Amino acid sequence: MTANPLLADWTTPFELPPFGDIQPSHFEEAFDLAIEKTRRENEEVANQLAPPSFENTIVALETAGKTLTKVARVFFNLTGAHTNENLQRIERDIAPKLAKLSSDMLLNPKLYERVVTLWEERETLDLSAEEARVLERYQKMFQRAGAGLDEAGKVRMAEISQKLAILGTQFSQNVLKDEADFQLVLETAEDRAGLPDFLLTAAAEAAKERGLEGKHVITLSRSSIEPFLQFSTNRRLREEAFKGWTARGENGGETDNKAIIRETLALRAEMASLLGFANFAAYKLDDTMAKTPDNVRGLLTKVWEPAVEQARAEEAKLAEMARSQGENHEIAPWDWRFYSEKVRKAEHDLDETELKPYLQLDNIIQAAFDTANRLFGLTFKELEGLSVYHPDVRVFEVSGKDGKHVGLFLGDYFARASKRSGAWMSAFRSQHRLDGEVTPIIVNVMNFSKGAPGEASLLTFDDARTLFHEFGHGLHGLLSNVTYPMISGTSVARDFVELPSQLYEHWLSVPEVLSKYAVHYKTGEPMPQDLLDKLLAASNFNKGFETVEYTSSALVDLELHLLKDPAKLDIDAFEKIELEKIGMPKAITLRHRIPHFQHVFSGDAYSAGYYSYMWSEVMDADAFEAFEEKGDVFDPETAEKLLTFIYSAGGRQDPEDAYVAFRGRAPRVEALLEKRGFPT
């Protein structure tokens, strides 16, 4: 047998995974061996005779599982960004095995005893602040996994974790399948009516990728479907596309997610009850900044009322616009973006097609890099010729002020059928110092439409904001400066993790950034001042709609996880009733309907946690004001504090303390309402 590249030492530049040599079949062997190795390492820690010390227990656990981490990071980055049937089959097989390994460790009584002993003796251990924090995280992790339960309880917790891992994998594979299966082929001129050139170009590229050369295809990637809904004058096709988009995960048959959702919710509720919590939301929120369901609901409702009021005012304008064009129908969800674009044009003399030629992907990437340079002194150099997992992936070496290597940044920007929808940041390697200086390898994955061959890829302003957002997460990973993997980079509370990303979005709208990087892709002319002014003046346009579609999703997520007995839940009816209860405008749908709510059901990262974006937004709105108060959005002193307490700090501190250390006080919720243009 040839050597398995996943198990060998990587001698590639920067120890980048040797993507060119890796075959799907390598993962099966690598996972089996790495899981066994990790199990042995954990047991050695558990079974040693020496009394527990921070070194022989916490540091030992932090160092265990190195091979597995390496293999798993490559694997799960691929299943998200460039999957295939072989990888998906292995994913279904491996998810419960990994869950079992994790349960076996977290429910091991000897390990738990060691951690508890250390926790009780923490005052006498002479730990640094960072070590004390890592110990606290371990103690909490064991406790929350059920290590303190009786034998029967532990057995059941292990079963539940494995089953949940299987369900989460199935859920996301089903959504991906429904997304890949959907395509709206535009055959006639009537089908293409109203569509701008950039969208036709992207639709022709999408058609080519799907083997329909010469035709035009609209896909369910946001960069394809949203502009279609904005510009298509063909109302029947808009309806068809919208319904396809919102029906992901509930199409009946093999990819239908409803049974998976019921089972997931029931298992989560059972888990919470085993651990002594009233419901899963209470369990989940116990380890966040928000702490309780009531605090979450409090914030969401505070925003909900003014948002609905604003959305109703927006809807009235859309209806008036429709009437002025001789259309007497009510505004349906598939009409909103279409008329909204027209109202924006009328009110702000601004339309997407006018803006788009100035928003070239390459320039927005440069703008994100330049902002990082001005704030944190980072420089980025593109590296050619490295072996990556798809030809579209670009690699940049990141250096610090002193020229020292900081890490690698990978950018994977374009939509394709093998990629999950949405946008995200992930790591092939996280920063820490337990094995010498380990530098991070961070990736941003997007779903932008590709430009025509030889032409620039153009973004919408929303796309550009997404790029800045994910790059903000990327910096949180790249700038991480900690010793222990447990608290590296983005390993922070879920409702804190969106602070570095959402805060970074603010710099995209800074006039001096836009005027430099928003230049016409053909003429090279900078965006005219009046267009720039109009763009900034319209920044709160449609905010009622955006806030309503987001906040309703967050409320539905919360309510789902407050249910006592979700096993027989009628998901369709539940969704309708909840939306009625909160007075959801009929012309707006959830940003994520339950059957394809990946944040919540593809794994549990954002379960009872979709509110996190808004929780973090309270902080990002307030944090950006710290720069504005100084009269300089790149104020060096404020940037230095931001680096020290937020971007480089990982989970070294309690999130609330970290924020206060940066800002000198707690955030004000009014900053969020002001930012969204709502009355305070």
Ligand SMILES: [Zn+2]
């Ligand atoms: Zn984010």
